Amino acid sequence: MIQAVRGTKDILPDTIDTWYFLEETARIISELYGYRELRTPSFEKTEVFSRGVGEGTDIVNKEMYTFLDKGGESITLRPEMTASLVRAVIQSGTYQQNSVSKYWYFAPFYRYERPQKGRLRQFHQFGAECISSPYPESDVEIIQLTHSFIQALGIEEYKLMLNSLGNSNSRDVYRNALIEFLKDNKENLTEDSRNRLEINPLRVLDSKAENDIAIVKNAPIILDYLDNESKDHFEKVKSLLDSLGIGYEITPKLVRGLDYYCHTVFEFQSSALGAQDSFGGGGRYNTLFSQLGGKETPAVGFAMGVERLILILESLNKLPKTEAEADVFVVSLNLDFQAYAANIAQILRAKGLKTATDLQRRSMKAQMREANKCGAKYAVIIGDSEFENKQITIKNLSESSQETIGIEFIPEYDFKF
Numbered sequence: 001m002i003q004a005v006r007g008t009k010d011i012l013p014d015t016i017d018t019w020y021f022l023e024e025t026a027r028i029i030s031e032l033y034g035y036r037e038l039r040t041p042s043f044e045k046t047e048v049f050s051r052g053v054g055e056g057t058d059i060v061n062k063e064m065y066t067f068l069d070k071g072g073e074s075i076t077l078r079p080e081m082t083a084s085l086v087r088a089v090i091q092s093g094t095y096q097q098n099s100v101s102k103y104w105y106f107a108p109f110y111r112y113e114r115p116q117k118g119r120l121r122q123f124h125q126f127g128a129e130c131i132s133s134p135y136p137e138s139d140v141e142i143i144q145l146t147h148s149f150i151q152a153l154g155i156e157e158y159k160l161m162l163n164s165l166g167n168s169n170s171r172d173v174y175r176n177a178l179i180e181f182l183k184d185n186k187e188n189l190t191e192d193s194r195n196r197l198e199i200n201p202l203r204v205l206d207s208k209a210e211n212d213i214a215i216v217k218n219a220p221i222i223l224d225y226l227d228n229e230s231k232d233h234f235e236k237v238k239s240l241l242d243s244l245g246i247g248y249e250i251t252p253k254l255v256r257g258l259d260y261y262c263h264t265v266f267e268f269q270s271s272a273l274g275a276q277d278s279f280g281g282g283g284r285y286n287t288l289f290s291q292l293g294g295k296e297t298p299a300v301g302f303a304m305g306v307e308r309l310i311l312i313l314e315s316l317n318k319l320p321k322t323e324a325e326a327d328v329f330v331v332s333l334n335l336d337f338q339a340y341a342a343n344i345a346q347i348l349r350a351k352g353l354k355t356a357t358d359l360q361r362r363s364m365k366a367q368m369r370e371a372n373k374c375g376a377k378y379a380v381i382i383g384d385s386e387f388e389n390k391q392i393t394i395k396n397l398s399e400s401s402q403e404t405i406g407i408e409f410i411p412e413y414d415f416k417f
């Protein structure tokens with residue numbers, strides 16, 4: 001038997017209602033905030049991500065599905081949306097300095113990571129990006145949107161971790177201070193972190209290795225290096241969140257694994273998840289547009305992992321109920337009634353009722369069993385007398401009551417659910 005590729009998952013009909021629920025909630029909440037959906041191709045020229053996400057990141061170095069296509073072009077399955085979306089917005093020429101554009105997406109992404117609970121090689125994200133505002137109000141709108149979404153799902157307990165990476169001046173000064181500190185402790189760092197020290201020292205801060213954690217504990221923190229502009233931005237974000245009653249935890253070592261961030265960065269954590277406890281994150285990225293060849297344009301956004309949200313909903317027992325396959329099952333007692341049954345089914349569907357018929361030429365008993373199995377509330381029975389008199393018998397399966405009506409009365413008949 002051919003198995004699905006490791007780290008990928010089929011979404012079978014018994015879980016599809018959860019996906020509809022998440023997709024629908026994402027759409028409703030995004031639209032309430034004035035965001036419009038944007039879809040991009042699943043693959044891009046590799047440089048979109050090597051330039052966008054950053055050469056020194058794990059995503060670009062280790063996790064990308066990259067291949068040469070038959071024309072010899074280097075192509076990558078998108079590992080995230082922000083770089084693709086910025087590429088698309090630049091290409092469409094629809095962004096302007098003084099006019100905000102707001103986008104959301106719900107799509108599959110690809111990372112060659114070691115699969116485990118909550119970590120897949122094809123996974124889905126719901127995200128949104130707010131383009132062209134440099135102001136903290138837009139950072140907060142993005143966080144507010146995530147808050148509304150999480151609440152709409154019924155998730156009450158989660159942690160919002162918040163930090164500022166400051167502007168590029170602050171970060172340069174901090175970067176140097178951090179390199180100095182790490183150099184002094186170089187021999188105790190893991191090899192990975194030693195390699196990162198020069199290229200991307202901030203990434204050492206979120207190393208999971210015990211040695212590194214012990215050293216990083218005493219490392220300087222970025223918040224002590226913010227200049228006035230960066231401090232003002234962060235203070236405004238915090239005070240707006242306070243006034244909205246959105247709780248957060250300042251986490252000075254939160255740096256996030258993508259290079260494009262500046263100023264506000266944030267991540268959502270849930271204790272329901274185990275090792276992969278982050279179910280979303282985001283932040284401000286003011287240089288990505290120019291890195292990808294566009295006009296310098298400030299922006300901020302977030303993305304949430306859909307499979308991780310499902311794990312949380314599962315642990316809270318809050319997955320939506322699976323919808324019945326059919327509202328009505330048409331039971332036909334004789335093969336000669338097939339065309340009649342098919343016509344009745346059409347009339348019922350025209351009323352908006354999910355209607356199934358027997359496709360296995362089974363006995364009445366087996367058809368009634370099938371009606372129950374597919375969750376139908378009603379069986380519509382066609383026997384000799386119904387066929388001859390242009391009637392149907394409607395049986396309420398939960399109450400065991402039934403009545404016979406002429407087919408001309410089906411459109412008005414009040415099926416109760």
Ligand code: HAM
Pocket residue numbers: 079080081082111113118119120121122123124125127128129257258278279280281282283284300301302303304305306307308
């Ligand atoms: P990210 O933190 O790399 O950010 O991913 C966001 C979320 O996607 C994670 O918190 C996690 O829930 C989910 N995720 C990531 N990798 C996997 C995986 N292998 N399996 C399952 N879930 C996964 C970004 O992607 C940024 N583009 C977010 C952003 C948008 N920043 C600004 N705008």
